[in-house]
Amino acid sequence: xxxxxxxxxxxxxxxxxxxxxxxxxxxxxxxxxxxxxxxxxxxxxxxxxxxxxxxxxxxxxxxxxxxxxxxxxxxxxxxxxxxxxxxxxxxxxxxxxxxxxxxxxxxxxxxxxxxxxxxxxxxxxxxxxxxxxxxxxxxxxxxxxxxxxxxxxxxxxxxxxxxxxxxxxxxxxxxxxxxxxxxxxxxxxxxxxxxxxxxxxxxx
Amino acid sequence: xxxxxxxxxxxxxxxxxxxxxxxxxxxxxxxxxxxxxxxxxxxxxxxxxxxxxxxxxxxxxxxxxxxxxxxxxxxxxxxxxxxxxxxxxxxxxxxxxxxxxxxxxxxxxxxxxxxxxxxxxxxxxxxxxxxxxxxxxxxxxxxxxxxxxxxxxxxxxxxxxxxxxxxxxxxxxxxxxxxxxxxxxxxxxxxxxxxxxxxxxxxx
DNA sequence: CCTTGACTTGACCATATGGTCAGAAATTCC
DNA sequence: GGAATTTCTGACCATATGGTCAAGTCAAGG
Numbered sequence: 001x002x003x004x005x006x007x008x009x010x011x012x013x014x015x016x017x018x019x020x021x022x023x024x025x026x027x028x029x030x031x032x033x034x035x036x037x038x039x040x041x042x043x044x045x046x047x048x049x050x051x052x053x054x055x056x057x058x059x060x061x062x063x064x065x066x067x068x069x070x071x072x073x074x075x076x077x078x079x080x081x082x083x084x085x086x087x088x089x090x091x092x093x094x095x096x097x098x099x100x101x102x103x104x105x106x107x108x109x110x111x112x113x114x115x116x117x118x119x120x121x122x123x124x125x126x127x128x129x130x131x132x133x134x135x136x137x138x139x140x141x142x143x144x145x146x147x148x149x150x151x152x153x154x155x156x157x158x159x160x161x162x163x164x165x166x167x168x169x170x171x172x173x174x175x176x177x178x179x180x181x182x183x184x185x186x187x188x189x190x191x192x193x194x195x196x197x198x199x200x201x202x203x204x
Numbered sequence: 205x206x207x208x209x210x211x212x213x214x215x216x217x218x219x220x221x222x223x224x225x226x227x228x229x230x231x232x233x234x235x236x237x238x239x240x241x242x243x244x245x246x247x248x249x250x251x252x253x254x255x256x257x258x259x260x261x262x263x264x265x266x267x268x269x270x271x272x273x274x275x276x277x278x279x280x281x282x283x284x285x286x287x288x289x290x291x292x293x294x295x296x297x298x299x300x301x302x303x304x305x306x307x308x309x310x311x312x313x314x315x316x317x318x319x320x321x322x323x324x325x326x327x328x329x330x331x332x333x334x335x336x337x338x339x340x341x342x343x344x345x346x347x348x349x350x351x352x353x354x355x356x357x358x359x360x361x362x363x364x365x366x367x368x369x370x371x372x373x374x375x376x377x378x379x380x381x382x383x384x385x386x387x388x389x390x391x392x393x394x395x396x397x398x399x400x401x402x403x404x405x406x407x408x
Numbered sequence: 409c410c411t412t413g414a415c416t417t418g419a420c421c422a423t424a425t426g427g428t429c430a431g432a433a434a435t436t437c438c
Numbered sequence: 439g440g441a442a443t444t445t446c447t448g449a450c451c452a453t454a455t456g457g458t459c460a461a462g463t464c465a466a467g468g
Contacts, residue, residue: 008414008415010414010415010465011414011415014415028319028320028321029234029236029320030233030234030236030237030316030319030320031237032233032234032236032237033234033235033236033237033320035454035455035456036455036456036457037454037455037456045416046416046417046418047417047455047456047457048416048417048418048457048458048459049415049416049417051456051457051458052414052415052416055457056456056457057455057456057457108319111315111319111374111375112234112319114374114375114377114378115232115234115312115315115316115319115374115375116232116233116234116237117232117377118377118378118381122377122381125377125378125381125382126381129378129381129382130381130382130384133382150404152397152400152401153393153396153397155382155383156393156394156397156398157397157401159368159371159372159375159379159382159394160364160367160368160371160397160398160401162371162375163364163367163368163370163371163375164363164364164367164368166367167363167364167366167367168363170315170318170319171315171318171319171363171366171367173318173321173322173326173329174318174322174329174333175363177322177326177329177330177333177334178329178333178334178337178359178363179359180334189357189360190360190363192357193356193357193360193361193364194360194364196356196405197356197361197364197401197405200354200404200405201400201401201404201405212435212436212444212445214435214444214445215444215445218445239424239425239426240425240426240427241424241425241426249446250446250447250448251425251426251427251447252427252428252429252446252447252448253445253446253447255426255427255428256444256445256446259427260426260427261425261426261427409468410467410468411466411467411468412465412466412467412468413464413465413466413467414463414464414465414466415462415463415464415465416461416462416463416464417459417460417461417462417463418459418460418461418462419458419459419460419461420457420458420459420460421456421457421458421459422455422456422457422458423454423455423456423457424453424454424455424456425452425453425454425455426451426452426453426454427450427451427452427453428449428450428451428452429447429448429449429450429451430447430448430449430450431446431447431448432445432446432447432448433444433445433446433447434443434444434445434446435442435443435444435445436441436442436443436444437440437441437442437443438439438440438441438442
């Protein structure tokens with residue numbers, strides 16, 4: 001009877017190192033493009049040792065995706081039906097942009113997955129994301145019906161928020177190349193622009 | 205002296221079939237994820253025969269990318285400094301959305317490339333895209349200075365247009381899953397929503 | 409110190425993959 | 439029809455890759 005004892009410090013440390021390395025590699029190359037050797041090297045472990053902590057490449061990827069979904073949905077969950085409509089939407093935009101700035105690799109991991117047809121997370125999307133979006137869309141539609149927001153199809157409004165904010169993580173290379181920036185200063189410019197854009201669009 | 209004679213019908217037909225198949229595969233799996241066997245099968249050719257027409261996997265990808273850039277930049281080129289500002293921008297939005305609807309694979313090929321750090325097209329971006337964006341941004345800034353457009357940092361305006369329109373191609377799976385659509389009807393809804401969004405944002 | 413169990417690794421395997429090559433089949437040209 | 443040229447293919451190769459395994463190392467408890 002090997003009952004699972006609490007994670008040892010070594011387990012904790014190495015699992016973290018693996019997931020950190022895997023995030024780096026998967027987000028840059030996609031699932032098929034990533035190799036265990038790359039991940040192992042970045043994690044500072046041997047390949048067999050990787051496979052001591054995770055049973056397969058799939059499992060590493062699955063662990064990352066699982067941890068990702070919650071973080072990715074939370075900003076929308078926080079949209080408060082009781083708040084002031086325009087400010088609630090703007091706060092959501094800011095939270096999403098924040099994620100792009102602070103967790104660009106997670107954003108790209110997600111983008112890679114969707115781009116490739118979402119084979120590993122389609123059920124999570126229809127099972128979790130869709131209901132949440134429908135719920136919040138109803139809230140937004142109500143605000144619009146009450147005249148507290150200018151009318152705009154709520155689903156497409158949400159899509160546009162996802163698109164404009166995630167763009168700064170997913171297309172980071174392009175954004176930097178076009179702006180000619182090295183640093184992250186464009187994020188505050190982006191926030192300013194997006195806040196103006198959505199305020200004008202949504203103020204009744 | 206084998207001087208290159210004009211392409212035969214067979215060459216024409218097979219090269220096209222290969223590029224068509226490669227577009228399908230590269231756009232779905234990225235460069236590293238795609239395999240010559242997949243491309244060969246989709247093109248209805250044997251792998252050695254593929255390599256009779258193109259010297260390497262790289263070359264096939266390069267041929268696709270080269271053909272892509274022009275199509276991708278043209279809609280922005282058409283932005284006319286002599287036109288009516290708001291309508292010019294809206295026409296640009298419509299053209300970009302049109303591309304997402306009609307050439308989603310090309311959009312995803314591009315997205316894959318950028319996501320993975322744009323190793324094969326970064327120079328094209330800084331060499332062609334950036335100057336074009338800077339030029340058109342100047343036009344837009346001028347319109348804003350003249351009071352013919354509401355002010356908004358032009359580069360970020362353009363980013364937002366790219367993001368919102370390409371989203372419908374790149375994140376197609378997610379869009380469909382959230383909306384629950386099978387068909388393409390959401391494209392006309394998207395156009396309506398984006399036109400409203402940018403009209404409100406930009407009308408002085 | 410020594411046993412126990414967690415941790416680590418070199419060597420290895422089967423398969424996939426990009427690419428080559430000699431020659432066969434088709435096509436074109438005279 | 440037959441030579442010349444283009445098109446095509448089976449067999450093959452070197453390397454990369456996900457994964458296994460037996461045996462080793464190491465840390466902690468007794």
